[in-house]
Amino acid sequence: MPLLNTHLVSVAQLRRTDLDRIFAVADRCLPIARGEETSDLLRGRLLANLFFEPSTRTRLSFGAAFMRLGGAVETTVGMQFSSMAKGETLEDTIRVIDGYADIMVLRHPDEGSAARAAAVSQHPIINGGDGPGEHPTQALLDLYAIAKERGSVDGVKVALIGDLKHGRTVHSLSRLLACFEGVELILTSPPSLAMPDKVLADLDAAGLRYRLVPTLADALAAADVAYVTRIQAERFDDPVAAARLISGFVVNLELLESIGRTDITILHPLPRYNDLSTDVDHLPGAAYFRQSHLGVPVRMAIFCEILGKELA
Numbered sequence: 001m002p003l004l005n006t007h008l009v010s011v012a013q014l015r016r017t018d019l020d021r022i023f024a025v026a027d028r029c030l031p032i033a034r035g036e037e038t039s040d041l042l043r044g045r046l047l048a049n050l051f052f053e054p055s056t057r058t059r060l061s062f063g064a065a066f067m068r069l070g071g072a073v074e075t076t077v078g079m080q081f082s083s084m085a086k087g088e089t090l091e092d093t094i095r096v097i098d099g100y101a102d103i104m105v106l107r108h109p110d111e112g113s114a115a116r117a118a119a120v121s122q123h124p125i126i127n128g129g130d131g132p133g134e135h136p137t138q139a140l141l142d143l144y145a146i147a148k149e150r151g152s153v154d155g156v157k158v159a160l161i162g163d164l165k166h167g168r169t170v171h172s173l174s175r176l177l178a179c180f181e182g183v184e185l186i187l188t189s190p191p192s193l194a195m196p197d198k199v200l201a202d203l204d205a206a207g208l209r210y211r212l213v214p215t216l217a218d219a220l221a222a223a224d225v226a227y228v229t230r231i232q233a234e235r236f237d238d239p240v241a242a243a244r245l246i247s248g249f250v251v252n253l254e255l256l257e258s259i260g261r262t263d264i265t266i267l268h269p270l271p272r273y274n275d276l277s278t279d280v281d282h283l284p285g286a287a288y289f290r291q292s293h294l295g296v297p298v299r300m301a302i303f304c305e306i307l308g309k310e311l312a
């Protein structure tokens, strides 16, 4: 169990066997995640949910996962309500909370913050998004969603669409896709928001086949799965100008109909903004809300792996 009592900071820690086991445990967790069964596996355990950047799904699904397994959750939201507003360092904050909780989830605007927290924490730290860096648990639930929607991740053709430069979900997801057989990756973004070279270097090293496709229609035509992302406007000096960069990369019904691809599987980490039209919501392949619900069983499985707990 490579995750036992360790931090989960980067997808670089995960191998195919880890993914297969996490998904098998997530399958077992599904009825508990849905409230059809109850569990007290984590009774007496405390999760500290430390969210220093906006979040809805990640924070609440980590909390739901821990509580559905019988544990308790404490949450802090936003820098302005924490001692960081008084100038406390991240390291000092973590050293303190280390004495309150058994495990922590950290979301923070700085790339590398999860690794910094892990370096000073006795208890496991889970990276819930470190600025434009990584978002490993989102990538795990994205893969789980692909497997559920398509039957398997092996052999799938995935188009990553939107702000590939700042989108931490696509940084983690593309690297994890390299663990599977026969995957083809199609990258399509505004030219100034291309996938960072360091991510491409990791994909090259892992032998993942990928190609850069300049137009959205060509990318969608070639893909089984469209993974749509929003412009990460909070990472720009001018968020309004940033939001305009999406023009030409908006997935909507008119476009899908014009290329005969209303059958495509559509995923999105959410929140969507102006990148994915609500006029595709009725399509059978519009899977983003189902995908978001899978965050609970996948995060339950991650807690089980890290805390060394096994469901009967």
Ligand code: NCD
Binding pocket: 057, 058, 129, 135, 138, 168, 169, 229, 230, 269, 270, 271
């Ligand atoms: C993503 C994130 O925070 O990186 N959201 C999420 O966790 N589901 C995507 C985003 O904010 O665009």
